[in-house]
Amino acid sequence: MEPDTFSFTWQGIEIEAIYTPRKWSVVDCLEIKSVNPARAPLPITDTGYLCCYLVPESQSEPTVPDGREIVAQVVAQLDAQARSRKWQAYVEASRQGDLFSL
Numbered sequence: 001m002e003p004d005t006f007s008f009t010w011q012g013i014e015i016e017a018i019y020t021p022r023k024w025s026v027v028d029c030l031e032i033k034s035v036n037p038a039r040a041p042l043p044i045t046d047t048g049y050l051c052c053y054l055v056p057e058s059q060s061e062p063t064v065p066d067g068r069e070i071v072a073q074v075v076a077q078l079d080a081q082a083r084s085r086k087w088q089a090y091v092e093a094s095r096q097g098d099l100f101s102l
Contacts, residue, residue, distance in 0.1 A: 003029075006067040010078050013040050017074050019065065021056075028054040032074055041090065043081035 003020040014036035023029040032050045034040040039048035081087060 004067065006071050008071050008075070010075060013037065013042065017070050019070055028056055030054060030070070043078055043084065043087040
């Protein structure tokens with residue numbers, strides 16, 4: 001099956017969630033990437049890109065989840081991980097600028 005792309009904005013970062021059911025006829029694939037700014041770090045990935053493989057619940061014909069459901073799940077993960085100390089430190093350093101990372 002062809003991938004479905006869902007675009008949304010989270011805290012000023014434009015993100016794409018690309019869902020491919022039965023990639024390689026075996027697993028479902030969810031790719032998450034920041035597109036604007038490109039490769040901007042996210043709480044779930046320092047590189048702005050994350051790929052997850054999901055084992056389907058059944059071997060029957062795949063169905064594509066509703067885009068709102070996929071986006072809601074990704075946003076929930078972003079929000080949860082954004083509470084981490086690591087992400088909070090990154091946000092604070094981004095606001096202040098870092099003299100040592102030129």
